[in-house]
Amino acid sequence: MKDSLFYSLHKLVFITDRQSDEVLHQHFGFGFSQFKILIAAKHRAGLTQGDLANFLGQTEASVSRQLKLMSKQGLIKVKKTETNRRKHSVILTEKGLELVAQASSVIDAAHAETFGSLGYKEQELMKQLVDRLTTKASIKK
Numbered sequence: 001m002k003d004s005l006f007y008s009l010h011k012l013v014f015i016t017d018r019q020s021d022e023v024l025h026q027h028f029g030f031g032f033s034q035f036k037i038l039i040a041a042k043h044r045a046g047l048t049q050g051d052l053a054n055f056l057g058q059t060e061a062s063v064s065r066q067l068k069l070m071s072k073q074g075l076i077k078v079k080k081t082e083t084n085r086r087k088h089s090v091i092l093t094e095k096g097l098e099l100v101a102q103a104s105s106v107i108d109a110a111h112a113e114t115f116g117s118l119g120y121k122e123q124e125l126m127k128q129l130v131d132r133l134t135t136k137a138s139i140k141k
Contacts, residue, residue: 009130016111023110028103033058034066035107038092038100041076046089049078075099 021032036056040047049067053060067090070076075096078088092100115123 016114019110020107023106024103027106028099030069033062034070035100035103037063037066037070037090038075038096038103041090041092042097042100045091048087048089050087052090070096 017032020035024031024035033056037052040052040055044051047055049063050060052058052067053063056063067076067078067088071078073095074093077091077093079091080088118126
């Protein structure tokens with residue numbers, strides 16, 4: 001297993017997730033889990049709490065706790081959906097949008113040395129290959 005592509009990708013993701021978490025805590029006082037929620041809310045406004053939990057591989061309770069914190073900080077708004085009053089949709093605020101941009105820059109800078117070890121064409125190829133694998137892995141069987 002140690003020599004497998006899966007293991008290598010897992011190890012890279014684990015290391016970069018940990019580094020992202022550390023740099024976000026250092027600069028902004030929140031972690032990578034909250035950042036991922038902000039990113040998801042940015043790209044898909046109106047996601048429900050359940051959608052976020054499924055997308056991030058977390059429990060709804062965990063996501064709910066994080067959403068409450070981010071709502072108090074003015075980063076997101078949580079509203080009851082019109083179709084089902086028991087479901088809540090998540091919308092990024094202007095403050096949340098600004099924070100996502102700042103945090104994205106900090107994360108990119110933190111990983112620049114690692115990913116900069118690949119040339120531009122290598123990075124593009126790697127992204128295409130990882131996207132293809134992600135799409136294949138996401139198909140429900």
